[in-house]
Amino acid sequence: MYYAFFIYLSNIFNFTLDVLVSETYGYRSDNGTFNGEIRDLILTRADFGMSAIGITNERLNAVDFTANIDDVYFLVIFIEEKAFGGYKALIQPFSSNVWIGLFIITVISILVSSVLQPSISVLSALADGSMLIVSVMCSQGLSKGSSGSYKKILSIVLLLFSMIVTIFYHTSIMNGLLSPTPNLIKTVEDVVAKKKIGVANISYLTTLFLHPLVVQKLNEAHEKRYEIPIGIKKVQQDKMFSLIGDEKTLREAVERSFTDAEKCNGREIRAGSKIQIATPIKKYSHYKEMIIFGQVILMERGIVHREKKHWYTDAPKCLVDTSFIPVSIESTFIGLGIFLIGILSSIIIFIEEIIIKKECIKNAKPKSKVKKDKFNLPLNCEHTSSQHQNV
Numbered sequence: 001m002y003y004a005f006f007i008y009l010s011n012i013f014n015f016t017l018d019v020l021v022s023e024t025y026g027y028r029s030d031n032g033t034f035n036g037e038i039r040d041l042i043l044t045r046a047d048f049g050m051s052a053i054g055i056t057n058e059r060l061n062a063v064d065f066t067a068n069i070d071d072v073y074f075l076v077i078f079i080e081e082k083a084f085g086g087y088k089a090l091i092q093p094f095s096s097n098v099w100i101g102l103f104i105i106t107v108i109s110i111l112v113s114s115v116l117q118p119s120i121s122v123l124s125a126l127a128d129g130s131m132l133i134v135s136v137m138c139s140q141g142l143s144k145g146s147s148g149s150y151k152k153i154l155s156i157v158l159l160l161f162s163m164i165v166t167i168f169y170h171t172s173i174m175n176g177l178l179s180p181t182p183n184l185i186k187t188v189e190d191v192v193a194k195k196k197i198g199v200a201n202i203s204y205l206t207t208l209f210l211h212p213l214v215v216q217k218l219n220e221a222h223e224k225r226y227e228i229p230i231g232i233k234k235v236q237q238d239k240m241f242s243l244i245g246d247e248k249t250l251r252e253a254v255e256r257s258f259t260d261a262e263k264c265n266g267r268e269i270r271a272g273s274k275i276q277i278a279t280p281i282k283k284y285s286h287y288k289e290m291i292i293f294g295q296v297i298l299m300e301r302g303i304v305h306r307e308k309k310h311w312y313t314d315a316p317k318c319l320v321d322t323s324f325i326p327v328s329i330e331s332t333f334i335g336l337g338i339f340l341i342g343i344l345s346s347i348i349i350f351i352e353e354i355i356i357k358k359e360c361i362k363n364a365k366p367k368s369k370v371k372k373d374k375f376n377l378p379l380n381c382e383h384t385s386s387q388h389q390n391v
Contacts, residue, residue, distance in 0.1 A: 001311040002052050002279060008303060009294040020046050025053045025204060026280070028062075038062055041282045048281040048291060054204065055276045064288055065278040067295040069304050072275040074209055075268045076191050077250055078235060078242035080183060093172030102137075102165070109133045109158060113151060137162045188269055191242055192217050198234065200245030201225040210272040214244065232257045244271050251313040264318035 010017055026038025026049075033039070037053065040046045041063050054072070055065055091099065113129035114122075132151065136158045185191055192213045199205060199218065207215045226234065231243040232253045243250070250268070258266060281288050298304050 001307050002050055004307055004311075005295070005298060005304070006050055008298055009291065012294055012297065013290060019050065025051060026059065028058050034062055037280060041280055044282065046282070047285060047287055049279050052277040052279050054209075055278055056208075059280065062283070063280045064283055064285065065280055066288065067292045068276050068278045069295055069299060070277055070308070072277055073247045074205065074244060074271045074275075075247045075250055076188065076195075076197065076214070076242045076244045076271040077254065077266065077268045078185070078191065078195055079239050079262060079265050080185055080267050081239065081265045093169050105158075105161075106133060106137055109137075109154060113154060133158065139163055139166055183267065185267065185269070188271055189213060191269060191271075194240075195242040196223075196238070196240055197221065198223050198231055198241060198243050199225050200231050200243055200249065201227050202245055202249060205245060209275050210244070214271050228253050229257070236262060248312050251315060254316050255313050258316060260319050263316040266316060268315065 006017060009015075020040060022036045022040050024036030026034050026036040026041075028034050028038075034042060037046075037049045037051060038059060041049060048066070049063075052070060053059070055068070059065075094102075110126065110129045110133045113132055114125040132155065136155045139159065139162050185194060188211045191197070192211075197214060197217055207218070210218075226243065228245070228249060231245070232250075234241050235243050236258070247268075254263070254266060279291070281291065295304075
């Protein structure tokens with residue numbers, strides 16, 4: 001891309017290019033001397049560098065730099081598949097404090113409903129109050145035979161309260177089923193804690209630009225460097241593996257190698273700070289002002305933006321239409337499970353009611369009266385004893 005920039009500059013200022021190839025970008029050795037592009041500028045083998053390199057303090061002492069028209073980011077890429085909801089999703093709509101509060105309200109209501117029944121035993125009163133309050137809290141309404149105004153007032157208040165609670169709960173459950181699963185890994189710290197980390201074999205990828213936690217984990221794991229195709233393949237095969245490299249190289253490899261499903265599940269997080277890059281130029285060179293002025297022209301005319309779009313790959317895009325979310329059975333199995341449990345529970349209760357009713361009729365005394373509804377089905381057994389009658 002920078003070669004294209006200098007071709008534009010040569011046309012604007014009418015100069016010719018004599019390209020000298022150097023072996024490296026330019027790094028300082030232990031004895032203080034530079035190699036590669038920086039050395040060629042120091043020794044006046046070249047007037048300015050064509051390859052953009054990172055702006056560091058040691059290089060600033062040796063050469064000057066032109067305008068900063070591009071930046072480099074190091075990314076860590078990995079695959080985080082969207083997980084289906086589990087049983088824990090049933091408690092997620094409410095926080096722990098809300099669940100505790102609902103439990104306390106239910107217990108207090110049961111006690112209030114049971115204390116005001118002196119005519120029956122304590123256990124019977126608690127059983128009767130528990131059945132009433134739990135039914136009301138589950139939005140089952142108020143039984144016809146409930147005696148006492150306090151019960152009716154308490155039940156109506158709890159019924160309205162439970163309607164608000166259940167509407168919010170059901171809405172949250174369905175919203176969770178129909179919405180994409182939240183990402184569990186959001187920061188580079190999460191990557192370090194939950195993933196294995198590998199490094200792409202890129203010459204300018206040094207620990208100087210990486211997050212300290214990433215550097216620490218790399219040192220502990222003694223992870224080797226991977227060639228880009230091998231590293232990308234390992235990311236595809238091992239969901240616990242992540243690869244670090246510069247954004248331009250990795251995005252191009254991901255766009256070329258990942259399937260659409262992997263692009264949808266693929267994640268990228270910055271693994272370090274932004275690196276400012278620019279083309280180096282000989283110290284105190286009289287070409288510096290001309291090159292910077294030409295680069296400003298290229299930016300103003302939109303040439304820099306157009307060339308970046310041409311040479312660099314954007315972040316991989318998922319081709320799935322997100323305007324409509326198709327819901328599969330797997331996505332809604334929690335709701336279907338609740339529905340199935342409700343059906344089975346209703347059938348069990350219905351069978352128990354039939355058995356109890358038959359036992360009640362069987363054990364009834366001859367003089368007992370049996371009330372019947374319009375379908376001639378027995379409703380309850382009235383025993384001659386003065387025991388409290390439950391409906």
